[in-house]
Amino acid sequence: MIRPLARKVPATVVTGFLGAGKTTLVRHLLENAGGRRIALIVNEFGDVGVDGDLLASCGAAGCKEEDIVELANGCLCCTVADEFLPTMQALLDRPNPPEHILIETSGLALPKPLVKAFQWPEIRSRVTVDGVVAVVDSCAVAAGRFADTPEMMAQPEHDNPLEEVFEDQLLCADMVLLNKADLLDAAELDRVQAEVAAALRPGVKVVRTTRSAVDSMVLLGLSAAAEDDLATRPSHHDSEEGHDHDDFESFAVTLGTIADPEALAERLTAAIAAHDILRLKGFLAVEGKAARQVVQAVGARIERWFDRPWKSGEEKLSRLVVIGQKGLDRSAIEAIIAG
Numbered sequence: 580m581i582r583p584l585a586r587k588v589p590a591t592v593v594t595g596f597l598g599a600g601k602t603t604l605v606r607h608l609l610e611n612a613g614g615r616r617i618a619l620i621v622n623e624f625g626d627v628g629v630d631g632d633l634l635a636s637c638g639a640a641g642c643k644e645e646d647i648v649e650l651a652n653g654c655l656c657c658t659v660a661d662e663f664l665p666t667m668q669a670l671l672d673r674p675n676p677p678e679h680i681l682i683e684t685s686g687l688a689l690p691k692p693l694v695k696a697f698q699w700p701e702i703r704s705r706v707t708v709d710g711v712v713a714v715v716d717s718c719a720v721a722a723g724r725f726a727d728t729p730e731m732m733a734q735p736e737h738d739n740p741l742e743e744v745f746e747d748q749l750l751c752a753d754m755v756l757l758n759k760a761d762l763l764d765a766a767e768l769d770r771v772q773a774e775v776a777a778a779l780r781p782g783v784k785v786v787r788t789t790r791s792a793v794d795s796m797v798l799l800g801l802s803a804a805a806e807d808d809l810a811t812r813p814s815h816h817d818s819e820e821g822h823d824h825d826d827f828e829s830f831a832v833t834l835g836t837i838a839d840p841e842a843l844a845e846r847l848t849a850a851i852a853a854h855d856i857l858r859l860k861g862f863l864a865v866e867g868k869a870a871r872q873v874v875q876a877v878g879a880r881i882e883r884w885f886d887r888p889w890k891s892g893e894e895k896l897s898r899l900v901v902i903g904q905k906g907l908d909r910s911a912i913e914a915i916i917a918g
C-alpha cells in the first residue's frame with residue numbers, strides 16, 4: 580500500500596510593533612480555534628514574560644498551558660538555531676502533534692530571519708509558514724510614530740530604527756490587520772491604510788480590526804508557503820548576518836503591594852509623558868485584592884484589569900516591564916513610578 584505523504588503542519592507568524600495587538604490576536608484565534616489543536620510559541624522583548632502568562636490564564640478552550648511555549652532568551656529572530664528549531668522539533672515530535680502552530684514574535688523582531696528558519700532541512704519537510712500576519716497599531720501610525728522627525732530628515736544618511744522594524748514587518752506580510760480601528764474615524768483609517776499599503780507587496784490583503792477580531796478560518800488558512808518566496812520579501816537587514824537590538828532597551832521595575840493603584844496609574848502616565856516609553860506592561864499586587872491586576876500601556880493609553888486570583892505559593896509582587904529606544908533614563912523613570 581502506498582501511504583499518502585504526511586501533510587505539512589501549517590504555522591502562522593504573528594508580527595507587529597510593540598503593543599499593536601499581537602497577544603490580543605493570538606487570544607482571539609485560540610478562542611475561535613474551532614476544535615483545532617493549536618500550539619503557541621511566544622517570544623517577548625524584555626525578561627518579564629507577560630504575554631505567555633496572560634494567555635496561559637485566559638481560560639479559552641483551545642488554550643492549554645502545555646501548548647504554550649515561551650522563548651524568553653532574547654529575540655526569536657536572532658536565536659533561531661539555539662532555541663526555535665529545537666522547540667519546533669519537540670512540538671512536531673509530540674505523540675499528538677499540533678494541527679497548527681502560532682508564533683507570536685516580539686514587537687521588535689524582524690520576521691524574515693524566522694521565516695528563513697523554515698528552510699532548515701530539519702523541519703522543512705514537516706512544517707510550512709501558512710502566512711505572516713502583521714498587526715498594525717493604526718492609532719500609532721496616524722500619530723506619526725514610525726515617521727521620520729524633522730531632526731532625522733536633516734541628517735543625510737539617517738537611520739530610524741522604529742521605521743525600519745515597522746517596515747520590515749510589513750514587507751514580509753501576507754496579511755495585515757489595521758488594528759485599533761475603534762480609535763480612529765474613517766478618514767484617518769483611509770490615510771493609515773494608504774500609508775501602510777505603500778509598504779506592502781502586491782496582493783497583500785488588509786483588514787481593519789478592533790481588538791484583532793478577524794475570521795480565524797481565513798487567517799489560519801492563507802497557504803502562503805512564505806519560506807518558498809523569501810526573495811519577494813525585502814528587509815532593511817538583508818545585507819547583515821544577524822541583527823542586534825541595540826537601538827532598544829528594556830528594564831523591569833519591581834514594587835511591593837500597591838495601596839493606591841489609581842495613584843500609580845497617574846504616575847505611570849506621568850512617566851510615559853516625560854520619557855519616550857514605547858511600551859509598559861506587567862502585573863500589580865493590589866492591597867486587599869485576591870486577584871492580580873494587569874497593566875497594559877501603549878503610548879499614553881493605559882488599560883488595567885484584574886485577570887485571575889494569585890495562586891497559592893505565587894509571590895505577590897508588582898512587576899512592570901518598560902521598553903523604549905536606547906537611552907531611557909532608568910533612574911528618573913523609576914523615581915517617578917515609585918512616587
Ligand SMILES: Nc1nc2c(ncn2[C@@H]2O[C@H](COP(=O)(O)OP(=O)(O)OP(=O)(O)O)[C@@H](O)[C@H]2O)c(=O)[nH]1
Pocket residue numbers: 595596597598599600601602603604623630685686758759760761762788789790791858860875876877882
Ligand atoms: N482600543 C483598542 N485597544 C486595543 C486593541 N487591540 C489591542 N488593544 C490594547 O492594546 C494593548 C496592547 O495589546 P497586546 O495585544 O498586548 O499588544 P502586543 O502587540 O501583543 O504587545 P507586545 O507583545 O508588547 O508587543 C492592550 O492594552 C490591548 O487591550 C484595539 O483594537 N483597540
